[in-house]
Amino acid sequence: MDEFILIFRHQDGSKVASPEQMQTWMKQTMDWIQSIAAKGKFVSGTALPFADARVVHHKGIVTNGPFGDIKETIGGFIIVKAESPEEAAEFAKGSPVLQGDGNTVEVRKIAKNDGVH
Amino acid sequence: MNQPELIPHLFRTEFRKITSVLGKLLGAGRLEMAEDIASETFLAAMETWTYKGIPENPAAWLYAVAKNKAKNVIARNSLFDSKRAKEWVRNSQNEEVIDWSEKNIADSQLQMLFALCHPAIPAEAQIGLSLRVLCGFGIDEIANAFLTNREVINKRLFRAREKLREEKIEIAFPEEKEILHRLETVLKTLYLLFSEGYYSESSDNVLREDLCLEAMRLTHLLTEYEPTNLPNVNALLSLMSFHASRFEARRNANGELVLYQDQDERKWNQELIAQGIYFLNKASQGKLLSKYHLEAGIAYWHTQKADTSEKWESILQLYNQLLQIEYSPWLHLTAHLRFQRLMEKKKPLLRLKNSS
Incomplete structure (x- = not known):
């Protein structure tokens, strides 16, 4: 069994979403994580707040962004256990992030520290 | 993971409370700032609760975060021209907190209602801004209810906020002798707010009903505040209750309107009809006869099949x-x-x- 990281790329929701939409979105994400946890395949996860983000450039120049394409910004991730990249991708398909046009969930295998990967 | 259930519409409900309390603190001219702080508070909740679970007392969690965000905003913008903010910053040196008591939350919402329904603000803008600030609707939801686009709504809200600033409208209760006069505009706005939901062409059933329920909730707030617990306010609430009792019966499975004479009266909500009668009785205590009394009377007879x-x-x-x-x-x-x-x-x- 491998571990995969599911990276959410989407727009900053606070400027476009109403309180009701935010609550709905939160509920859906919790249900989605719960469904993965119910299979014993949820490892961990976190949001990455857009506020107070910094980008450190070559020669140590620090900016408050830019993040590049606004829809490409990473808003958070979860780590899951899966038998294959296909299974991990199946989990990703259920993510509410994908309701937004242009949003993506990137699935990447996490390197094992066992010298065989 | 065993966590407390999230209250439905919690964010929408808390949005108006937080925005009203902060709006009063920052001044009506900085209403948008209060709205932004509230929105950011929910974003923070979303980012935290999703992964760490819902806290024991969600509202208290939101108030604490909103307080800190407000503090930062005030410090960053050095809003020292707002007298209340100035006082508050001075007090907050001693860790004084924002007053989140039930009474202040209720008062702030009513005071906000009076400010938004100021006669200087055009009716359309009053309704738009009330939907945003007091009902916690998003721009898209308002646009959907009005069957128009975001730009139109944004422009309307912008004009309304500008008026609040220009006219230096206070978020406060009008003076006792002013209340009756000002209340008329408030009731008219609430009446329009309700009608907007009841007669809206929008295909979103839930949204339409929510709008009516929000209008009723605000009217109900007025009946709970002694100086505004007046016959015309009770009459309006009665009228709304009678109309709302037919919510279910007036739409068929396809969402199309069912004419009154074709409605299945078994679907009429008896609880709301009883509520309507209760407030109509309360409205009849006194000499005042408003158009809401008459309309509530008409609506009453329509609940009799x-x-x-x-x-x-x-x-x-x-x-x-x-x-x-x-x-x-x-x-x-x-x-x-x-x-x-x-x-x-x-x-x-x-x-x-x-x-x-």
């Missing part, structure tokens, strides 16, 4: 009184149609004669 001539006679009389208070061609026409209905009841032969 029996097709008696007493019913149509009463309705017609109420319409006639209403025409005396407020003439409009539409009302005149409706009254005329009711008159015909009554005549049909009384003299079926007359109808035959006329139509031949």
Whole structure:
């Protein structure tokens, strides 16, 4: 069994979403994580707040962004256990992030520290 | 993971509370700042609760975060021209907190309602801004309810906020002798807010109903505040309750409108009808007779399915009184149609004669 990281790329929701939409979105994400946890395949996860983000450039120049394409910004991730990249991708398909046009969930295998990967 | 259930519409409910309390603190001219702080608070909740679970006391969590965000915003913008903010910053040195007591939350919402319904703000803008600030609706949801686009709504809200600033409107209760006069605009806005939901062409059923319920909730707040617990306020709430009782019956499975005479009265909500009667009784204590009394009376008779001539006679009389208070061609026409209905009841032969 491998571990995969599911990276959410989407727009900053606070400027476009109403309180009701935010609550709905939160509920859906919790249900989605719960469904993965119910299979014993949820490892961990976190949001990455857009506020107070910094980008450190070559020669140590620090900016408050830019993040590049606004829809490409990473808003958070979860780590899951899966038998294959296909299974991990199946989990990703259920993510509410994908309701937004242009949003993506990137699935990447996490390197094992066992010298065989 | 065993966590407390999230209260439905919690964010929407808390949005108006947080925005009202902070709006009062920052001043009406900085309403948008209060709205932004509230939005950011929910974003923070979303980012945290999703992964760490819902806290024991979600509202208290939101208030604490909103307080800190407000503190940062005030420090960053050095909003020292707002007297209240100035005082608050001074006090907060001693870790004084924002007043999140039930009383201050309720008062702030009412004061906000009075500020937004200031006569200087055009009616359309009043409704738009009330939907945003006091009902916690998003721009898209407002645009959907009004069947228009984001730009139009944004422009309306912008104008309303600008008026609040220009006119230096205070988020406070009007003086005792002013209340009656100002209350009229407030009631008109609430009436329009309700109608917007009740008669909206929007295909979103849930949204339409929510709008009506929000209007009722705000009216209910007014009945709980002694100086505004007046007969016309109770009459309006009664009117809304009677109308709302037919929510379920007036749409078929496809969301199409079902005409009154074709409605299945078993679907009429008896609890809301009883509520309507309760507030109509309260409205009758006193000498004041407003158009809301008459409309509530008409609405009451519509909750009685029996097709008696007493019913149509009463309705017609109420319409006639209403025409005396407020003439409009539409009302005149409706009254005329009711008159015909009554005549049909009384003299079926007359109808035959006329139509031949």
